Amino acid sequence: MTRLTADVLPGADAKEWAANPNRHVVMIQRTPADRHSLKMINRAENASSDTNTWFKGTRLGVLLPYALSGQALEYYERLIDGYRNRSWKTHIEPHSLMDYSAVVTHHDVFERDGKTFRDVDVVEMKLTFQADFTQEGTQGIRFKKTRAVVLDGKGSVLAVFGDGLTEAPILAI
Numbered sequence: 001m002t003r004l005t006a007d008v009l010p011g012a013d014a015k016e017w018a019a020n021p022n023r024h025v026v027m028i029q030r031t032p033a034d035r036h037s038l039k040m041i042n043r044a045e046n047a048s049s050d051t052n053t054w055f056k057g058t059r060l061g062v063l064l065p066y067a068l069s070g071q072a073l074e075y076y077e078r079l080i081d082g083y084r085n086r087s088w089k090t091h092i093e094p095h096s097l098m099d100y101s102a103v104v105t106h107h108d109v110f111e112r113d114g115k116t117f118r119d120v121d122v123v124e125m126k127l128t129f130q131a132d133f134t135q136e137g138t139q140g141i142r143f144k145k146t147r148a149v150v151l152d153g154k155g156s157v158l159a160v161f162g163d164g165l166t167e168a169p170i171l172a173i
């Protein structure tokens with residue numbers, strides 16, 4: 001992926017950018033894609049957080065994830081779809097990315113944060129999000145969020161790790 005850098009000269013005018021779906025990308029991968037694993041991933045994506053909300057706070061008008069949930073994924077996908085279908089007036093051509101993966105693995109023993117689980121499935125989820133030059137003409141936002149959900153053999157959620165505030169620095173040129 002190419003990173004653009006530029007200096008905005010004093011007095012420079014922003015350019016009109018037509019809608020460009022190729023600059024706004026959504027990638028979603030759920031592995032393995034068999035029926036049982038997809039059911040586990042769905043349960044993990046719908047596991048409630050300790051606050052029963054998926055977001056806390058905003059940066060540049062973008063909600064920040066507290067829990068990496070199905071609601072969060074729907075929000076970021078809709079957000080990028082909106083970016084994809086509009087024109088912009090900015091100094092640099094806008095770009096956005098949602099890259100999400102969920103992987104299911106079986107563990108005879110799984111340990112995390114001083115807790116031990118036996119004979120469990122673990123869904124490891126990871127979201128990378130970036131939106132460059134989308135709200136302010138010279139600003140962008142990036143963050144990563146992870147979540148691990150431990151499920152027993154019947155698919156019941158035993159534990160959730162990774163929920164919490166997300167840091168999202170604002171980038172500017």
